[in-house]
Amino acid sequence: MAEVSLKDVEKRYAMVPVLSGLNLDIADGEFTVLVGPSGCGKTTTLNMIAGLESITGGTLRIGARDVTTLPPKDRDIAMVFQSYALFPHMTVRDNIAFGMKIRKTPKAEIETQIRQVAQRLRIDDLLDRLPKALSGGQRQRVALGRALVRRPGVFLMDEPLSNLDAKMRIEARSFLTKMHQEVGTTTVYVTHDQAEAMTMGSKIVVMNGGKIQQAAAPLEVYNRPANQFVAGFIGSPAMNFLRLLYDGNALLDQACRLRIAVPECRRAALAGQQGKTVTLGVRPEHFRILQPGAIPGSDSIAFNVDVVQHLGHEILLDLSAGDHRCIARLPPSDRSKLGDDRLFSIDMDHVHYFNGDSGENLIDYAWQQ
Amino acid sequence: MSDATLNASAMRRGSFASVLPKLAATLLMLVLAAVWLGPLLLIVMTSIKSNAEFLAGPFALPRSPTIQPYIDVWFGLGFGTLLRNSLIYATAGSALAVTLALVPAFALSRMNVPGRKWIFGLLLTGLMLPQQTVLIPLYDTLRTFHLLDTKIGLIIVHGVYGMPLQVLILRGFMTTIPPEIEKAAYVEGATDFQVFWKVILPLSVPGILVGYTLNFIAIWKEFVFGLVFLNSEENFPVTVGMLKLNSDRYLAVFNLPAAGLVISQLPIVILFILTYRQISGGNLSGAVKG
Amino acid sequence: MASSASRFDDGTFVGFARRHVFVTVFGVAVPLLVFACFIGYPIVYTIYLSFFEWNGMAPQKKFVGFANYAYLLHDKYFYIALVNNAKWLVVSLVFPVSLGFLIAYVMKARLVFAPSLLRTIVFFPVTMSLIAVGLMFLLILNPVFGAFDTLLRSVGLGFLVHEWFGDYRIALYTLAVISGWAFTGMPMIFYFAGLGDVPKETFDAARIEGAGHWRMIRSVALPQLRPVTAIIVMLTLFESLRAFDLIAVLTKGAPFGMTNVLGYLVYMESFWNSRFGYGAALSVVILVIAGSLAALLLGKVLKGAFDV
Numbered sequence: 027m028a029e030v031s032l033k034d035v036e037k038r039y040a041m042v043p044v045l046s047g048l049n050l051d052i053a054d055g056e057f058t059v060l061v062g063p064s065g066c067g068k069t070t071t072l073n074m075i076a077g078l079e080s081i082t083g084g085t086l087r088i089g090a091r092d093v094t095t096l097p098p099k100d101r102d103i104a105m106v107f108q109s110y111a112l113f114p115h116m117t118v119r120d121n122i123a124f125g126m127k128i129r130k131t132p133k134a135e136i137e138t139q140i141r142q143v144a145q146r147l148r149i150d151d152l153l154d155r156l157p158k159a160l161s162g163g164q165r166q167r168v169a170l171g172r173a174l175v176r177r178p179g180v181f182l183m184d185e186p187l188s189n190l191d192a193k194m195r196i197e198a199r200s201f202l203t204k205m206h207q208e209v210g211t212t213t214v215y216v217t218h219d220q221a222e223a224m225t226m227g228s229k230i231v232v233m234n235g236g237k238i239q240q241a242a243a244p245l246e247v248y249n250r251p252a253n254q255f256v257a258g259f260i261g262s263p264a265m266n267f268l269r270l271l272y273d274g275n276a277l278l279d280q281a282c283r284l285r286i287a288v289p290e291c292r293r294a295a296l297a298g299q300q301g302k303t304v305t306l307g308v309r310p311e312h313f314r315i316l317q318p319g320a321i322p323g324s325d326s327i328a329f330n331v332d333v334v335q336h337l338g339h340e341i342l343l344d345l346s347a348g349d350h351r352c353i354a355r356l357p358p359s360d361r362s363k364l365g366d367d368r369l370f371s372i373d374m375d376h377v378h379y380f381n382g383d384s385g386e387n388l389i390d391y392a393w394q395q
Numbered sequence: 396m397s398d399a400t401l402n403a404s405a406m407r408r409g410s411f412a413s414v415l416p417k418l419a420a421t422l423l424m425l426v427l428a429a430v431w432l433g434p435l436l437l438i439v440m441t442s443i444k445s446n447a448e449f450l451a452g453p454f455a456l457p458r459s460p461t462i463q464p465y466i467d468v469w470f471g472l473g474f475g476t477l478l479r480n481s482l483i484y485a486t487a488g489s490a491l492a493v494t495l496a497l498v499p500a501f502a503l504s505r506m507n508v509p510g511r512k513w514i515f516g517l518l519l520t521g522l523m524l525p526q527q528t529v530l531i532p533l534y535d536t537l538r539t540f541h542l543l544d545t546k547i548g549l550i551i552v553h554g555v556y557g558m559p560l561q562v563l564i565l566r567g568f569m570t571t572i573p574p575e576i577e578k579a580a581y582v583e584g585a586t587d588f589q590v591f592w593k594v595i596l597p598l599s600v601p602g603i604l605v606g607y608t609l610n611f612i613a614i615w616k617e618f619v620f621g622l623v624f625l626n627s628e629e630n631f632p633v634t635v636g637m638l639k640l641n642s643d644r645y646l647a648v649f650n651l652p653a654a655g656l657v658i659s660q661l662p663i664v665i666l667f668i669l670t671y672r673q674i675s676g677g678n679l680s681g682a683v684k685g
Numbered sequence: 686m687a688s689s690a691s692r693f694d695d696g697t698f699v700g701f702a703r704r705h706v707f708v709t710v711f712g713v714a715v716p717l718l719v720f721a722c723f724i725g726y727p728i729v730y731t732i733y734l735s736f737f738e739w740n741g742m743a744p745q746k747k748f749v750g751f752a753n754y755a756y757l758l759h760d761k762y763f764y765i766a767l768v769n770n771a772k773w774l775v776v777s778l779v780f781p782v783s784l785g786f787l788i789a790y791v792m793k794a795r796l797v798f799a800p801s802l803l804r805t806i807v808f809f810p811v812t813m814s815l816i817a818v819g820l821m822f823l824l825i826l827n828p829v830f831g832a833f834d835t836l837l838r839s840v841g842l843g844f845l846v847h848e849w850f851g852d853y854r855i856a857l858y859t860l861a862v863i864s865g866w867a868f869t870g871m872p873m874i875f876y877f878a879g880l881g882d883v884p885k886e887t888f889d890a891a892r893i894e895g896a897g898h899w900r901m902i903r904s905v906a907l908p909q910l911r912p913v914t915a916i917i918v919m920l921t922l923f924e925s926l927r928a929f930d931l932i933a934v935l936t937k938g939a940p941f942g943m944t945n946v947l948g949y950l951v952y953m954e955s956f957w958n959s960r961f962g963y964g965a966a967l968s969v970v971i972l973v974i975a976g977s978l979a980a981l982l983l984g985k986v987l988k989g990a991f992d993v
Contacts, residue, residue: 416897506701519979525975531730555722656817
């Protein structure tokens, strides 16, 4: 058991910084998910924690120790790879025993450990098979077993579920979560799948462009995104963004006669934005469709229905108003048709306001609390 | 490319134009088969003819096949010794080449060895060097180490000159091993040596076999080094020993040299049959294009 | 201890060596040492020797400056050999390389029955020593008992019968064609593998556009195979500079040095005429030719073929 702490960690390749000023504290026992689009630096970060890539600046602590320059084997970590990275020429037993043999653990001890882990993962009848004779899910559990048997302070997982098919992935997701609840080991988990991040993590670290965008609990990230990137990355379908002009009272777009009044309680936060562009963020579920003939309010927009997607339990509408494009999530009872002009109201309690240039969330939630 | 795809273009039109390429190709194949197989068959045929039958002409089928030419040429040239020597050179020389190449291939396939471009340049130099240009100094070097006209000397030369190609072949193979497997071993606490010995080496066995076989054949074929660095007949490999076949004594009647040729190639034929699939597959392209 | 904290990173050589002792010793140092002794030193020594006169026996070598090179410029046999190398190269590029491609294409397109049999037959001579190949054709091209001339006479082409190895006008071409016969399997399998790497969709697309085989070869296969062609051209180049075995077993440069090539001339001058200094100078010329051609090819055509 150990906590992990990155302080001003930096990564340069041939003097070009790809990651810089990385600060992150992961508490003991926490299941932390690093999530972001490909190339955001999440895997590099994981590899630096593992010791597979050097840290070119800053310090990394695991437990009480500074491990910045230590090789992987001295870091008290275990790792599960995307491709499982089982040794193809070794049996399941030898795969799991590999690390213990290297550390010259006594034979009897190795055998006991293997049996315990195999039972827990339900792979005890596969021990003498070669990896090629296993299914994807079984391989994944063997890879997990190889990591578990070390009883490390920290588990590192690099997209361990992305090679599984959709059904297996959901099973494995809950399996991993359950395993974490039982074992309680600090886990750092990398994925590009925001749904995986939301369901598994006790803490989500959203990364983009080599920087941490936000690190917080899943619902916190969902409900109070630090900036436009986080808001757009977490949630599916993604949050809608409307770039509008702020006149001190309302957000407007002259071209398509759009005017949305900003509630009194938010005007303070938007005070500095008068005369500038503000991006309004609205999640698809925060649109409400108004009955034909309803009177347009201060929070309503007229949209044209471009596409209707019936998903059974809900309906997604692709909408447009001038240059603005939105997706709304509606109950299955909705009867909108292609080409309809419909009036929607926005749930103004749940919208977000982002700086039109920097994308920063203009509401300071920390201050508000 | 699917084999059917190319063909289908012709099939579709189903006219004379579609038959033409196929006809031309079949004709080509028959001519090629005659050109490539003909000489070999003629030699095998000649090798089992008696002197009298030989005079009946090269295309006359042997009516009473005999192995006498084989017996004569075997003892005349001392093929027992020659084959044994070639076997020693090819076996040990290839083993040395592969052994020397394994760790460099590992390093070049997996690590950012500083100066790797230079190392590759040296490898290519060794690969392309016309051997004739370095015969004199090599001769000198071998003499200095008292290795001239010794089996061990020739084995070392073969091993060293086989190494560059082996590095490329093995590197090509090792780069196909997923790096994550190796990273997993590092995380589990393995050292460079343990990763190499317990993970990379066992997984490289198919590549090693391909490289070894190709090197074996190359040494079996080699002629210049054997010619220059050896003086005693008891050290000659087959290629050097066979030169004697080009003499009036053996060329009076062709069945003896023909039998000698067949004997010299027989071990490779066996190896060829055993490993043809591996060595003629796409593996060679993997050696040069990582 | 060779630990691995940063094994996937760039670094200085000293840093690398300290972290990866095992790899540095057995993966870099030992091979480099072996290389230096048996390949590097000989090259340097050859260059050194080219400035001396030496019969290979005398304890003292006589420094002669550029005399060996000056002699070379007036040596008739050098020019014959040089031109012969060029002829050999042209024959090698035309015959085995283009035929190898054609066979590979025809097999891949399944235009022939039993393609793998054809492949095996054509590849087989690649495994034969050139000494064996040479002896084989010595028998087959023999003017009295040889199968080839017998065949020519029997089909009424007797006027084509030649002293294949004795006629100074054709002997070199005979040798080059024999070498091509033995070499064709090499370009064939390279092209075969190369064609296998071309995405199926590329050919599908061409087919949908209505391309025939000729078009397919010209516009799809050959452009896609350019890297393979570059490698084969380079291989052929160096093989032709190495040409030795066939000449040693068949003609020994005769008649009148008309079948001599540089690779054999070096050997003759050094080990038969005991002019080691002059042999070294010839070697240097070969090295310069080989080196500049390699640099040209590696720099231009092959960029990325050996992705370093």
